Amino acid sequence: MRSEDRFGTLVPVAALDALDGAEQTTFEAHVQSCPECRRDLETDRALAHRLPLALPECRPSAALRQRVLDAIAAEGAGPRPVPLGPVRRPTWLTSLVALPAAASVVLGVALISARHERDEARRTADAVRSTSESLEAQVQRAREQLAQARPQQTESDATRADAASLEQASREAQNRLATLEQRLAEELGRARQTLAAREQEASEAREAMARSEQRFKAEADTARQVASSLEAQVRAVQADLADTRQRLEREKAFRELVAHPDSRVAQLTGVAAGSRARARVVWNPASREAVLMVSGLPKAPDGKGYEVWVVSKETTVPAGVFQVDAEGSALFRLPTLDETERVKTFAVTLEPAAGRAAPSGPMVLAGAAP
Amino acid sequence: MRLAVTAHPSPRMPERTAEVLLRQLAGGDADALAKFYDLYSGLVNGLALRILRDVADAEDVVQEVFVQAWRQASRFDPSRGSPEAWLCTMARTRALDRLRRRTSRREDAEEEGPSLSTLPRNDEALAVRKALDGLSLDQRRALELAYYEGLTQTEIAERLAEPLGTIKTRIRTAMIRLREVLGPSA
Secondary structure, rough: OOOHHHHHHHHHHHHOOOOOOHHHHHHHHHHHHHHHHHHHHHHHHHOOOOOOOOOOOOOHHHHHHHHHHHHHHHHHHHHHHHOOOOOOOOOOHHHHHHHHEEEEHHHHHHHHHHHHHHHHHHHHHHHHHHHHHHHHHHHHHHHHHHHHHHOOOOOOHHHHHHHHHHHHHHHHHHHHHHHHHHHHHHHHHHHHHHHHHHHHHHHHHHHHHHHHHHHHHHHHHHHHHHHHHHHHHHHHHHHHHHHHHHHHHHHHHHHHHHHOOOOEEEEEOOOOOOOEEEEEEOOOOOOOEEEEEEEOOOOOOOOEEEEEEEEEOOOOOEHHHHHHOOOOOOEEEEEOHHHHHHHOEEEEEEEEOOOOOOOOEEEHHHEEOO | OOOOHHHHHHHOOOOOHHHHHHHHHHHHOOHHHHHHHHHHHHHHHHHHHHHHHHHHHHHHHHHHHHHHHHHHHHHOHHHHHHHHHHHHHHHHHHHHHHHHHOOOOOOOHOOOOOOOOOOOOHHHHHHHHHHHOOOHHHHHHHHHHHOOOOHHHHHHHHHHHHHHHHHHHHHHHHHHHHHHHHHHOO
């Protein structure tokens, strides 16, 4: 009896006008072509409209009764004229059908939700159109029946009733169209609201993006600072490493020099009375490499330095200026000089830090080559 | 099928009388309309009040419905339902339209339905009330939200914070139950 397919299960919901979305659209289309569902829907609708019987009866005011009777009197009794010309679809309906397209131009935004609203509006417009067409057909059919009935019983009550009902059908159609028009306008309004809401969201998203951009920039700045400070550290470590490597090489050279069987050693002692300065020069006459190790020397005054002299029988040649560390020690590599081969004495004097060609300051250390 | 009610003192006339009145309305008999109004204005007003919860709005609907009944009496088809169902169809449509047009719904009054203690109008009313009492509270609530608030299944699901499928099943089960208990209307 009841249709077996999925539409059958929609009937009770449809009877309460509670279907919506795609389900409503497909169901309404199906009912047009399925007499079984249409009959079930009518049965369930009649059932639904018995619900108010359970409500308590509630008499309206006496004044209303008079108002209703006055309104009826104003309507006038008797047969109501049948409209003569073909029932025209009101011109607004044509523009109504075109409206969604126009609306999409106005909205002009490819927002999915707006598009959805527009489709909804278009569907409503289609429904309006099909309702109007079906009403036109009904009116046409009724008019044909009227034309057939007329020869037999002109001006009979039945004809009058038909005429009245025809006119009423057309009036009702107009009312329904007006209602649908309003619904469409409401839906377009909602679409516009949705659009405005989306625009609001978009601008909020833009602001949020700007904010996070700023935050990223700040983070990037911090990262750059950290990076440059790390770079400085690396440079410092590299410098330190180079320095250490140099010292290591110097010490290695020194150890090799000391270990070499041809190397000779000269002891230097403090010249000034009470000086605790001591020094030793290790040198190789063949390679002319030479290293000076000092301890117990006070730090040279500002602008001054200790200059080493290689003294031979013929000449006294400068062999570099050095400074001592905080403990008064130094390990100084002398330049390779020809004179080193024939050296008689090594001496150290206090000179200007740039050094001099000939000794001028006081002698602080001296020692003869053995 | 249904007998004329005599057990309750009721203003309601037998169905047949209503149909005779409707035929007279179709013929343009204004006196018949007055009788028809006296017979059903309580039902129509009760329904409009239940939906709109506003006396003035409900009375506007009552007026519209009876004017419409006057204009369309010739289109009433007894084979498709009772005069009550016909009037309720018109009243519900108009009241819901009005409800939707309202800018602010009176949600606060929502649970304040008309009192259920009122004496039933007749056997038919009693039967419908008993049938509704036989439903679960959830089923009844879903039916009422659809019929009296004009909500769609999705809106009901949102209002009750329940899955759509549950609401569909609930409405269907409730309607099938009513069908079984009440049978086809006269």
